[in-house]
Amino acid sequence: MAGHVQRPAIPIIGASIPRSGHHHLARLVEDYFGPRLKYCSVYDVVGCCRQAPCAKAEGRAMVFQKSHDFAFRLPRDISGAIYLIQHRHPVSNAISGAELRSRKSGMRPPSESLGARIRYYDFLAHRLAYYKRFHDKWMVAPPARAALIDHARLEHEPEAVLQEIAELVGSPPDQERAAATATRLRDRGGGRKATYAPRVVEDSRFFDREALAAYEAAVIEHCPAFGFAATLGGTGYRRHPVWLLARLRHGFGRPFPPDRSSEFD
Template sequence: MKGGLPFRRRPSYVIGVSWPRSGHHLLARLLRLYFGPTFTYCGFYGQAGCCGKAPCARAGEIRYSKNHDFDGTLPQDPSRRYLIQTRAFAPSVVSNFELYLREGGRDDAQSFARFASAQFAAYRAFQGKWVTSAFGRAQTVIPYEALIRDPARALSAALDAFGETPPDMARVQAAIARVDGEEVAHRRIRPRPGTGVHAPRDVTQFRHYDARVFGYLDKLRLTRQEVMDVFRRHLDRDAAEDNMLALQTNPSVAEVERMILGSPEYAARGRKLRAV
């Protein structure tokens, strides 16, 4: 990355916890521009020299570290500072799908719907642990949408987590204007050097966009496994893939169960079992 703005003072160590594709790297670049080249950062995943621990064993030497808490085991330590980033599910799952394709995933509408259905479990767990919990609400939480809509305000909130209060707004604005961007599309991450903070993804331009499917994505409540478990228990089969996202919008497992128990298929199954 290009050299930062003139260095002001070193921040304290902060743990970055982010849902994937929520703007973590953008925020890290903004912080580096604001604080200068001595701002030390660890990307954790595959980074050379990383201690492999979370929180970082080199806290103090490292000022900011990244973690997605994929396995849900990252500690919530009230004595530490956390900078949490999240994003609406639909645009984040589109970006994550593009990266999934790089690992050999199938690139069609059915594959995307199944991917989104499966990924909601991790998304719901992340939101519950880091965003809506009492612990999360006591930390600094920056939604991607807020970072893009008002980057000066979002960066100021992030700087507050590092004890930089009040921030130097001239430095904030300079960082926002100079920061490198990136675009994730068609299996690729394309750097956009020096473009500043740019407009968010328009999901309607996604090649597999379908208004019905994306309408479900904003309303998901249940995980794929929760739906499958109910179907297997009462009907001894999996839920139809074409119906899965709609089923996941039900407010509770009990609601899915009521629907199944009142269905002609369940009644016919009961008659068949009695006949046997």
């Protein structure tokens, strides 16, 4: 009698812009699928295989891997893979990213000094170039088996997002289970609140209307597949230092490198 042959784990590849709700999505997916799923945050895991797809499935039916695709080498054609592509409106994303950088490396608000303002402009310029490359690789023509997950949708419709993912992996969507998962995570408060709280961007010390309006306008014009709406009414962004730095210092619009090696090298 032939022995049982275990099916390979389904690769679930998370390609996400930083500060777009990846950790919240990971908690939702882990809770919904339970022990059938292994989650790997990759960047901070000791002994990680650093491969896509994961070589250490540990007998699980699915492996969900995190990637921000910083080097733009994450393959788009992994056999049998499901891609979860996460993005967020550029203004709230930039504010969240700047506040994280302030906590981790002491980045100062742009109003404090000329040096702080220049550093803030460069921060936005780097992010603008990254948004453009991410857009061109993941949003214009997404992989066939992909879910495009906007931060606002994840916040307001987590049950629908979970059911979409379940369909992609070939598991019958369970509306009751998805609702229970969303409720459990909502009720836990604490951990989610720290990384995923609704925000008023104008209240942030890093809200610089002129710079953010230029940044937002450039993203909207050059990255239409995101479908972002203007919130700050920026015009004339091509004269702003954020645009000039993105072009001259951060390679805005230059092609990303081909998928020659692992994103996790």
